[in-house]
Amino acid sequence: MSTDKYKSVTAIYPGSFDPVTNGHLDLIARGAMIFDRLIVAVAQNMDKDPLFAPAERVEMIEAATFDWKNVEADLFEGLLMDFARTRGASVILRGIRAVSDYEYELQMAMMNRKIEPQIETVFMLPGEAYSYLSSRLVKELARFKGLPKGLVPPVVEERLRAKFG
Ligand code: PNS
Numbered sequence: 001m002s003t004d005k006y007k008s009v010t011a012i013y014p015g016s017f018d019p020v021t022n023g024h025l026d027l028i029a030r031g032a033m034i035f036d037r038l039i040v041a042v043a044q045n046m047d048k049d050p051l052f053a054p055a056e057r058v059e060m061i062e063a064a065t066f067d068w069k070n071v072e073a074d075l076f077e078g079l080l081m082d083f084a085r086t087r088g089a090s091v092i093l094r095g096i097r098a099v100s101d102y103e104y105e106l107q108m109a110m111m112n113r114k115i116e117p118q119i120e121t122v123f124m125l126p127g128e129a130y131s132y133l134s135s136r137l138v139k140e141l142a143r144f145k146g147l148p149k150g151l152v153p154p155v156v157e158e159r160l161r162a163k164f165g
Contacts, residue, residue: 023130
């Protein structure tokens with residue numbers, strides 16, 4: 001463990017981000033305030049059938065976080081802990097919206113700790129206005145042209161319109 005008096009902390013915020021929502025952005029803003037560098041990491045190897053290609057998801061995150069200079073977006077393939085090690089990260093950031101998220105998050109955090117004990121998972125709570133928001137619901141509503149305003153950044157709204165009209 002590092003005992004440096006002043007050290008720079010890199011955190012990774014991993015997820016599917018298919019697509020990024022304002023709930024994710026709320027968490028990114030909170031993470032960017034407390035970590036020196038925040039890498040939003042888009043998982044490529046998902047079992048789910050994604051709506052947006054991985055590179056497109058990264059582009060949308062880059063556009064939506066353009067003003068935050070300590071935030072970057074990247075793709076990763078394979079194990080999150082391998083990616084975190086190669087990027088020199090010491091923290092994994094995850095959001096918990098409700099109790100229902102907890103069990104899955106606990107399982108992942110404990111397994112990740114087993115794989116790499118030097119990397120800590122830190123949980124943050126998004127603003128309560130986003131506690132019910134998910135990428136899955138955003139896609140479903142957009143598909144039926146019923147997505148309310150203000151739930152996703154403008155760049156995502158545009159791309160959803162391009163897909164579903
Ligand atoms: O947004 P999601 O879908 O809840 O994100 C899940 C994600 C991508 C963070 C998780 O599935 C992951 O880390 N995948 C990479 C493969 C991996 O390391 N699996 C072991 C996790 S214990």
